[in-house]
Amino acid sequence: MKRRAVELAARQPYSPRVAAASRVAAFALLWVVLMPSANLGDIAVGLFAAICACATSLWLQPPRQGHLRFFVLISLLPHFLYQSLLAGWDVARRAFDPRMPMQTGLVDCPLDLSPGLPRNTFATITSLLPGSVPCGDNDGALVYHCLDVSQPAVQQLKEEERLFARALVAGDDASQSTGGSS
Structure with missing residues (x-):
């Protein structure tokens, strides 16, 4: 019911x-x-x-159709905290161990989230995760500064996007959560 x-x-x-x-x-x-x-x-x-x-x-910021599923977003909190702790530990290890490689650089992460509030909210959330910081936009992709570009940062960010997209409902279609970029 x-x-x-x-x-x-x-x-x-x-x-x-x-x-x-x-x-x-x-x-x-x-x-x-x-x-x-x-x-x-x-x-x-x-x-x-x-x-x-x-x-x-x-x-x-004119209103648009769609909404945020607050409880789904809150359900992502344990995942976010776990990933944040892992990434924070990795950053601390790299900072204090001179033998750990740090290959800083920029990576483009193409997103399926529509521009505006969904993409900006995703960028804000991922900016809280240590090791990568969104720093620009490049032809529909967010540009991230990463501490180690040899790591699969783009794949990890795409997984975070997939989880975040579950909390979004665009328009009247409850199953549509991203504004695909085909």
């Missing part, structure tokens, strides 16, 4: 009003966290600020 409700929610038609209302609510919540006050004047200013912030965000 619960799964059916989630599937129906994923197929609901896209509504700019819902996007605007959720942004106003998020900005208002941020205001309450930053300015905890029960004063009516502060609440009015906060609501006005939330509406202005929403209008600006809608202008700068």
Whole structure:
């Protein structure tokens, strides 16, 4: 029953009003966290600020169809922590052992994630993993600076992309998670 409700929610038609209302609510919540006050004047200013912030965000980043499956993203946290610990250990080993090779360089990682928020979020998440840092974009591929280009960094990043794409739902198709680059 619960799964059916989630599937129906994923197929609901896209509504700019819902996007605007959720942004106003998020900005208002941020205001309450930053300015905890029960004063009516502060609440009015906060609501006005939330509406202005929403209008600006809608202008700068128009809403699109699709959404993030939050619980799937959270389920990736143990994997992310494990990979981060392994990579951190590898970086520390290379930094403190002069015999360990460090062949720094740049690698292009072609991604299937669509440009914009999905790709930027992926770049942000992978920037937290030690050993490789996204540093540019090259014809649809993210450019990463790696400590050791002889390692299979691109294959590891593609696996991370595959896992991250499971948390994305684009448009009305719940099975479509990437905006393929054919």
